[in-house]
Amino acid sequence: MGSSTRHRYRAQLHPGAWWLWSLSLGTAATRTTNPLLLALLIMVSAYVVATRRPDTPWSRSYGAFVKLALAVILIRLLFATVLGSPIPGTHTLLTLPELPLPAWAQGIRLGGEVTAEALTFALYDGLRLATLLICVGAANALANPSRLLKSLPGALYEVGVAVVVALTFAPNLIADVRRLRAARRLRGRPDQGIRGLVQVGLPVLEGALERSVALAAAMDARGYGRTAQVPPAVRRTTAALTLGGLLGVCAGTYGLLTADGAGYGFPVLLAGVAAALAGLKLGGRRSPRTRYRPDRWDVRAGLVVASGVAVAALLALAASRDPAALHPGVVPLVAPILPLWPAAAVLLGLLPAVVAPDPKEPS
Numbered sequence: 001m002g003s004s005t006r007h008r009y010r011a012q013l014h015p016g017a018w019w020l021w022s023l024s025l026g027t028a029a030t031r032t033t034n035p036l037l038l039a040l041l042i043m044v045s046a047y048v049v050a051t052r053r054p055d056t057p058w059s060r061s062y063g064a065f066v067k068l069a070l071a072v073i074l075i076r077l078l079f080a081t082v083l084g085s086p087i088p089g090t091h092t093l094l095t096l097p098e099l100p101l102p103a104w105a106q107g108i109r110l111g112g113e114v115t116a117e118a119l120t121f122a123l124y125d126g127l128r129l130a131t132l133l134i135c136v137g138a139a140n141a142l143a144n145p146s147r148l149l150k151s152l153p154g155a156l157y158e159v160g161v162a163v164v165v166a167l168t169f170a171p172n173l174i175a176d177v178r179r180l181r182a183a184r185r186l187r188g189r190p191d192q193g194i195r196g197l198v199q200v201g202l203p204v205l206e207g208a209l210e211r212s213v214a215l216a217a218a219m220d221a222r223g224y225g226r227t228a229q230v231p232p233a234v235r236r237t238t239a240a241l242t243l244g245g246l247l248g249v250c251a252g253t254y255g256l257l258t259a260d261g262a263g264y265g266f267p268v269l270l271a272g273v274a275a276a277l278a279g280l281k282l283g284g285r286r287s288p289r290t291r292y293r294p295d296r297w298d299v300r301a302g303l304v305v306a307s308g309v310a311v312a313a314l315l316a317l318a319a320s321r322d323p324a325a326l327h328p329g330v331v332p333l334v335a336p337i338l339p340l341w342p343a344a345a346v347l348l349g350l351l352p353a354v355v356a357p358d359p360k361e362p363s
Helices: 003-010 015-029 035-052 057-082 116-142 145-150 154-186 193-221 232-257 262-286 299-321 340-350
Strands: 092-099 110-115
Touching: 015 035, 015 116, 015 145, 015 299, 015 340, 035 116, 035 340, 057 110, 057 116, 057 154, 092 116, 110 116, 154 193, 232 262, 299 340
Parallel strands: none
Antiparallel strands: 092 110
16 A cells, blocks of 8 residues: 555544534534524535535535525425414515315414514524534535444444445435436436436436445445354343443433433433443444454544534523524514624634645645
């Protein structure tokens, strides 16, 4: 292996760091409905993707997630217009013909008055979900799914394969659609509209089936699913630790969410996490396998994750201390303002654009 290959491999960031960073930004998005903060979160994720996205087929799925996010916002506004909204309002924008509904459908209406307050509330709600989708799209564009699978512990290998195959479906589907549409354009055939969609859909499904068969053959050739013999006592201990750890995580999380369990919630949560990790460590003995050039968690990966966690934690703190700034009111209808220190906290999510390696740089 040449020095350039080693340099290119070491320059890659751990894929788990990208997913934890993206999910942390998505968690921060769920803590606010302020459109200015949500737009800032979208711009942060877009800038990091633009500067740190590798040139691979699976990394081009970010645009599709952006389009899906726009569709979510439009559908949310359409539902608020046609089906009405429980938000009262005084600024009527238009009045649609209202259809009478039977008595058992009380609380639901079709048509009627469409107010600015109802549409604003729907826009804020849809933008929050759209921001979450865009953050997930950033993880799909930045993290290599095959390397993410390789980083999972042995006890979660079977589950990890199913999850990684599901996560790679969208990028591979988009890559196949683009390839087939480009081929049809070169042949002078239509690639848009219902006709183009129908004629492209069958080859895309055929390609997905071929990839699944090839993946199954490769997994069988590498001994996937074969387990080692472990003593019964180890199996029982593994099951007890894993089940007890999951119960401890549930009990600890419940304690943190309730006022009465604040005293025991955090210790029980830590004990549950420790027991679950020990169970996973023992469970890995049933799936002995080696890793070729395993990904290492370095300082840069820690900084990337820390930046995302800091954004989520600071926005959660801001939501508890100043809920009016993070959730602007719609009744009465007021213009949202940009809170300064939550906005500065969101900008911490730009740290990966500085500390993460640039995959586009020549080796």
